[in-house]
Amino acid sequence: IPLLPLLPMRIPPIITTPLFYVNAPPHIGHAFSTVLADILTRFYCVKDFGCTKMLTGTDEHGSKVAGAARNAGVPLASFVQLQRGAFVRQAQSLGVGVDTVWSHTAGHSCASSGPLPTDQHLLDTGTSCGPHASTVASLVDRLSPHLRTSRHAGYYCPGEEAFVPDEQVVDGLDSQSGKPVEWLEEEVRVLVPTDGHREQVRAWLHSDVVLPSRYATAA
Structure with a gap:
């Protein structure tokens, strides 16, 4: 255990x-x-x-x-x-x-x-x-200055809830899972981190928040 x-x-x-x-x-x-x-x-x-x-x-x-x-x-x-x-x-x-x-x-x-x-x-x-919905809304609001809007298009597998590379699609199916795919175009919001953010995240990960501590380096 x-x-x-x-x-x-x-x-x-x-x-x-x-x-x-x-x-x-x-x-x-x-x-x-x-x-x-x-x-x-x-x-x-x-x-x-x-x-x-x-x-x-x-x-x-x-x-x-x-x-x-x-x-x-x-x-x-x-x-x-x-x-x-x-x-x-x-x-x-x-x-x-x-x-x-x-x-x-x-x-x-x-x-x-x-x-x-x-x-x-x-x-x-x-x-x-x-509580979950309000927490997510609050987080998105706080991150909004660092988000940019973009468009993404590709083959999407609803059964796997994942986009599938073009070369993995055969006759309308995901060749790995065998499940149907569909072409999907959507507007997405992408987080654009800065060097300052990376340093903040790195410092936080090394502030004893990762347990067991032996995994801190991997984080």
């Missing part, structure tokens, strides 16, 4: 699942990773790590999500809310974070779980919820 090295350091960790895509209902793979995260969270509670938290939630952005809502004939916001609810019910049915209050409008919740020590908490977030 990667977090076991934290034991001698007594650092209360935050255990996370992936943020699950809401383009389709939850399946056994989602359940598996959620249960693993719950087990690890309980382990750290037993080891008396203080306020150990478990984070789970849903990724509600991307062309796959928009496409799934369009195919279902449901407005995007309603589709996301319905799908997010399915993930919440799956976690609850598995006994993960029992009695936890899931807050969608607030973007997250932190409530104690019944059978677990009171310092074990479950955090739930959705990427279209208030």
